[in-house]
Amino acid sequence: MTESTYRIQGATGEWEVVIGLEVHAQVTSRAKLFSGAATAFGAEPNTQVSLIDAAMPGMLPVPNRECIRQAVRTGMAIDAQINRWSRFDRKNYFYADLPQGYQISQLYHPLVGEGAIEIALDEKDPEGSVKSIGVERIHVEQDAGKLMHDQHPTRSYVDLNRSGVALMEIVSRPDMRSPAEAGAYLRKLRAILRYVGSCDGNMEEGSMRADVNVSVRKVGDELGTRTETKNVNSVRFVMAAIEYEAKRQVSVLEDGGRIVQETRLFNVESGTTRSMRSKEDAHDYRYFPDPDLLPLELDEAFLEECRASLPELPDAKRKRYEGLGISAYAANVLTAEVEAARWFDALLETGAKPVPAANWVTSELFGALNRTGKGIENSPVSVDQAAELLALVADGTLSGSLAKQVFEVMLETGDGAARIVEERGLKQTSDTGAIEAVIAGVLEKNPNQLAQYRGGKEALFGFFVGQTMKAMGGKANPAVVNDLLKKALG
Ligand code: ADP
Ligand code: MG
16 A cells, blocks of 8 residues: 655644545436435426425325435445445424425434445556545435525525435545545545446536545644535545645644634635534434334345346456456556446457457547547447457558558548558558568668668667658558568668
């Protein structure tokens, strides 16, 4: 394990940052946690609200089996303890976006207990730089509605579409020690959720938000007092909020002040945090078991189904790829996003050779996608088209540099590789007679370099290879060129 070395230098010495994240992840489910209303993003305000979500008197909540199932699967994916007995509690508070006057959550007996998420501190060495971040619990709860203040000069409106949508609250241990570790944790958590299919991880649409708990201490001291910055909605903002908040706390403490435990807000424009309210404790909410709901009891068959439905997860997939000879770095890149991993698995299924396929996808294809700002799910080249191109490299029809040219044409025209090779005569040649003739010409045109080479300057070999390839328009088989040049140069 690589020791994280993020430190803040103060006049009185070095400070260490301690971070714990509470992530709210919207459960992928067509219906809400306790009602049948729809959950689609972007619907007209108040079009997805049942009588339960509007808290009409006498309505009774009924747990949605699919939401519970997704939370259990998520717990299993992080090797967490699954509690076969759990219970819902009411968290009481008043706010205009919460018609019930309480949120149904789980305080005392959460669905999921202790687990862990492994992050890699060095993406070039994902195996050797692993750090395990503890997850304290995952509980299931309702989301609130949304207030709209920009519709009318003097009035506010409330949209209850989100009211009652199922959230998982994933609470980490205070195990992170730098903004980079927090970023790696969030990216890994997001990848796991998306592999599992329990949350779409879309931070822009608010499907995943983080409450960022930060404290500072001198290395080796007890934990310091923390602040909690609420509802930060991108990995970059989380990292910026930590950076700002840690420095702010250090300067307060260095000036002889003390940190107040409080809730803060992150300002996206300025990258700063400001105080919102002093922190409330659990007892302020008068939590008590919800009398409308029976405890959840999970049977073995349900757990078995949850377990059996888990896909291959990022770490397992990465290790499998490495087992195929793919570099640790490429395996890490290929498994970081579920769409890329699925695309690559489909490519392997066509019979493509793993190592050249991985190199091609991570350099050529990802390069092209980056240039055009596209995700792999909108790749201009299909899996079958990629397989065709790679097969032409594998059977020697195309050299690496010809394959690049052909790929460019594929991107422009959408045509298949074989057709492009045929139409444009881009085939690689291994015709020794033709190559020898070109080599003879190259040696004749470069007598100085030839003399230097023969005088012992062997580094010039590459120069002759380059000249020969150039003279042949990049179409000569590089291995044959190498052999024939060695012979010609003696
Ligand atoms: P609450 O539910 O009141 O917010 P918890 O004790 O459940 O409080 O902790 C919430 C989050 O704060 C957890 O993610 C935890 O890791 C983190 N945390 C707790 N103590 C500290 C600390 N001293 N510094 C940074 N983070 C902390
Ligand atoms: Mg909290």
